[in-house]
Amino acid sequence: MAWRDAKASKVRLLLFMASIILGIAAVVSIQLFSTNLKDNIQSQSKTLMGADYIIDTRQIPTERAQAIIDSLQPGASEVNFVSMVAFPKNGGTKLVKVQGMEGDFPFYGNINTEPAAAASNYQESGGALVDATLLLQYNIQPGDSIKIGQITLPIAGALKSMPGNSAVSSSVAPPVVIPYRFIAATELLQFGSRKEYQYFYKVSDTVNLKHLEDKIGPILDVESADLNTHTSTTRRLGKRYDNVGKFLNLAAFIALLLGCIGIASSVHIYIKEKLKPIAILKCMGASRLQSFLIFLIQIAGIGIIGGIIGSLLGIGLQAVFPYLLKDFLPFALEIKITAQPILIGVLLGLFMSVLFALLPLLRTWYVSPLDVLRVDENGSQEPKKVRFLVYGILLVFLFLFSFWLIKDALYALVFIIATVFTFTMLAAVALGFIKTIKRFFPKHWSFTMRQSLLNLFRPNNQTVVLVVAIGLGTFLISTLYFTKDILIAKTEVGQTEQNANIIILDVQPEQRDAVSKSITSKNLRVLSNIPLVTMRMQSIKGKLVNTLRQDSTRQIKGWILNHEFRTTYRDSLIASEELLEGEWRANLKPEEPVVISISDNLAFDANLTVGDPVVFNVQGVLMETTVGSIRKVDWSQIQLNFSIVFPAGVLEQAPQFNVLTTFVPDDASSAALQRDLVAKFPNVSIIDLRQIFTVVDNILDKVSWVINFMAFFSIFTGIIVLIGSVRTSKYQRIKESVLLRTLGAKNKQILQISAFEYLFLGLLGSLVGLLLALVSSLCLALFVFKEPFVPSPIPFLIFLPSITLLVLGIGLSNIQTVLRSSPLEVLRRES
Known part of the structure; x- marks a missing residue:
């Protein structure tokens, strides 16, 4: 019976399935990505560091610290600091991270250079390895020279990657690696200079690094030095990317939650249409359990098939995340497919579908054979105790599922409370809107306008469901957009002469007046x-x-x-x-x-x-x-x-x-000032804030892109839910439209009635979602970012009309069969 009924309703059941596929795909892809990320961090921890452990200090090591460093016999050492460099070929200057290297570093992984031989012979040849992107920016080639302080070195090769250097830090201060023996000749390490000394160690696998860290770490800590092992680096990296994983998991969870809301709303309408056939079955001797199982099997089948399709889609989607996050990962991510996330996807599809369809499914249990004669809006209602029990089961499941995703009970609880609050607010607004229309019904409006308003609170109306689906989707994307604006606003500096955009560091007392004169000589203050x-x-x-x-x-x-x-x-x-x-x-x-x-x-x-x-x-x-x-x-x-x-x-x-x-007004003035200062005062470091802001903006754009990419799952799932909900209401609206045509209504009138109804729904849902996004973004700005909030007009100008028109378009597509065919032909086709 379940199979026969499913074949007769396959279009609607496919729409139910579509509601959950994207949510499952998001969860599976992110779970698979998180598993691969943790495995890669674990397997590549030595390569990321380039050594088994490092001792570092931000000052010349004390006598006791130096004795410990020497007793452990480092295989390589480095001193690094930030400084300005110049390219004599074209006069270009840049703030870089100078790394004076000595020894056979790295012990694990490789220094990737062009030409490749430069990585192994730069110390013997006395050349410098310069960041490859920096060379491209200044049109410099290996073989040209670079001026670092008081010395000029040939560029041995372009540095593409190196253990210990990240893409983000390199974009602010690109690395320049030189032999350690040249550091003193640069004369850049003067009083007040920020510097870091690092000592690299390689040990056998039998050495217990945890024991070494516990024994030596506290002693070095007293001497203002630190000991970092590759295992501790793995833990830190794991914690850092755990936060990324938590955010991605929550975004996927929202997408899945939207899909489940689509299942619940669609099954609610679907079951209401099946109440009369169920009552007939019971008249013929079917038991409560049999009638319940017919539709439970259908929904469970939908969940399993949707879970399988979503899992397969997730396998393909998770390959996108390494590309999205490549600028934030210090290694190339290797992707492996495991069975666990796929199994999770299938089980999620089954449990989420059944749980969220449980409340409307229970109505089949309480249908009486007498309901053949009296099926109405208020008939066959399940007891309130049963309803609240189902609500409780759903909330407990959602809490456990979110706790499993983000591994924090408090965050999971807050997330569930916030989700329930958002849904409650949207539903309350929809119910309030219905009551307001009933109480202040515009009796003097035109026939088409009155009919469209009546549809909002007639039996089988979809006002609450559609307002929640539309409003939540709008709320999510608008909040993300407003939050991005707040983050970018925190880095903006007004380009006025009262705000500095050039900072000159490490100016010695005897250089102070001369540096000031160099600035004022270029008509700058x-x-x-x-x-x-x-x-x-x-x-x-x-x-x-x-x-x-x-x-x-x-x-x-x-x-x-x-x-x-x-x-x-x-x-x-x-x-x-x-x-x-x-x-x-x-x-x-x-x-x-x-x-x-x-x-x-x-x-x-x-x-x-x-x-x-x-x-x-x-x-x-x-x-x-x-x-x-x-x-x-x-x-x-x-x-x-x-x-x-x-x-x-x-x-x-x-x-x-x-x-x-x-303050410099343009690029030319900035370049001229930097060239002059670096030539006269090689020890000073110059930070051009405009370059920093460009880097920050690029990073924020990438973060925003990742956020918006994840929001796509939620929004697109919301659209699928919207299509499913609106299309499901088609079967009720068709009969009403046919009846209107039979009574003499013209196609234009029917079109106007449907248009106004969906226009009201789209406008109300998107507007409420926008207003909730404004409130949440204001709270984020005031209490989290502590910034003034100036809302962007983009959501009001683009999101509001776009979503309203989308709802209108889907709604109007529902009645095309009514407009193109005769009433009798439509009724025969639908039956």
């Missing part, structure tokens, strides 16, 4: 001249930092104890700062106690309040200070912000260097 003094904390609230490092019960974050702070001194707050506690001191006299101002995040991590004493080690000189005030700092603003600020009159005589900023 020095916007700021900020002194920087480096120091470390010696003691906090009377406790020595070395003692606190050994204290496992301390309430101070570890980074505070090892951090080298860049501090400054000035007599006023700046635009990105707001005083929270204490009193701001602008100047201090020579004999007065030193009071400082700290940022709120530093106060929290160091467990400091106003009045607490802190002793700093300023280049070997101890300075006693007291916390005088706590500031709130807006770190999102692209400018120099500081955790610690001293008042004027304290640090003027301390060893220091300066940071100067200026």
Whole structure:
């Protein structure tokens, strides 16, 4: 019976199946991708690092740290720092990451260069390996030269890839690898220069890296050094990409959820049309169980077939993710097909279909044989207890499924609550709209307008289902679009002469006036001249930092104890700062106690309040200070912000260097200034914020593309649900339209009635979805990103009319058979 009935209703059942296929495809593709990603990270962890473990420090190693480093016998070492380089061939300049390499690195993986031989002979030949993209940008070839500080080296080859370097960091500061022996000759490592020393080790498989990390790590930590093994790198990478996987899983879950809503709504209409045949079957002796199983078998079959098709589609789709995320992955992803995600897809198709169709299916259980004579909107209703039990089962299943996807009970609970709230709001708006029309029905409108409004609350209406489906789809894509705007807005800097777009770092005191003159000689203004003094904390609230490092019960974050702070001194707050506690001191006299101002995040991590004493080690000189005030700092603003600020009159005589900023109006002015400064002052580093913003915008565009690609699953599934729901209502609307034609209605009138009905539904659903997206985006902007929210007009100008027209088009396609054929012919065909 299930097979016979399915053959008679195959078009509608295929629409039910389409509702769930895309959701299953999204889940399977992402699960398969996540499995491959974890396997690749595990198998390639040594290749990613290039060694078994690394010891690194951001200062010259202490005597004790150097003794540990030497005793473990490193196979290679490196010092790296950021600096400006120049290309004598065409005068081009660029901020790069200089890596002075010594030894046979990498031990695992390869340095990929063009020509290939450059990777193995650049140290002997005394050449430089320069980022391949950088060479293309400046039209430089291997064999040309590069000027690094005070030395000029031949370019041995183009560097395509190297263990330890990521695509994102290389886009900001491209790598330039040179032999270690040339570092001193560059004269770039001066006071205040940021640098990192790394020592690479290769060990046998019998060495227990976890034991080594536990034993040596704490000792190195006291000496301001770190030990990182390839296994710890694997854990960090796994956690980083777990967040990506959680987002992708949630996007897939939304797509699947939309498909399930489509199943539930379509089966609801389908079963309502079957109530009379079911009542007839019961008159002929069919039991409750038999009539229930007929349609349960149909839905289960749909779920299994949809799961199989969705799984096969997911296998094809998951191959797209490595292409989408290639700029964020530090290795080439190898794809393997496993059976587990496919099995999950098939089981998901079965369980989700049956669970979400369970409520309308229960109506078949409660159909009475007497309903042959009295099937109506309120007949054959299941008891409320049964209905609430089904709702409870659905919520528990959704919670368990989302918990399985994102591995966090709290996030899963919040997600389910947010989803239920969104659905509730959409349904409440639809029901409120129906009641409003009933109460304030426009009796004096035209016949066609009144008929279209009546269709919104007549028996078998689809107002609630369609408003929820349309509204949720619009809500998702609009929220994603608004969020992207907020993220991009956080990186924007107004291009005015009051905002610096060139930052000049590591300017020594004796160079300060000369650098300023070089800037002003090009008709540019020095916007700021900020002194920087480096120091470390010696003691906090009377406790020595070395003692606190050994204290496992301390309430101070570890980074505070090892951090080298860049501090400054000035007599006023700046635009990105707001005083929270204490009193701001602008100047201090020579004999007065030193009071400082700290940022709120530093106060929290160091467990400091106003009045607490802190002793700093300023280049070997101890300075006693007291916390005088706590500031709130807006770190999102692209400018120099500081955790610690001293008042004027304290640090003027301390060893220091300066940071100067200026504004350049165009590329030509920027290039001319950089060429001049690099030629005169090789040690300074220049950051062109316009280049940084270009990189950030490109990254955000790629992230946005990935987000929108995933949103495609949800939106397209929503469209499939919409088509299924609207097309299913066709069978009710056809009979009404035929009756109207029989009574003398013209094709134009029938067309207008349907057009107005679906126009109302499309406009209401998309408008409510947009308004909910506005509210959610406003909350994100205020509470998460802490940014002002200026909504884009694009969703109102494009999404709103597009979705409304889509609904209108699908609705009008439903009645084409009525318009083209006679009433009797249509009724015979549909029966």
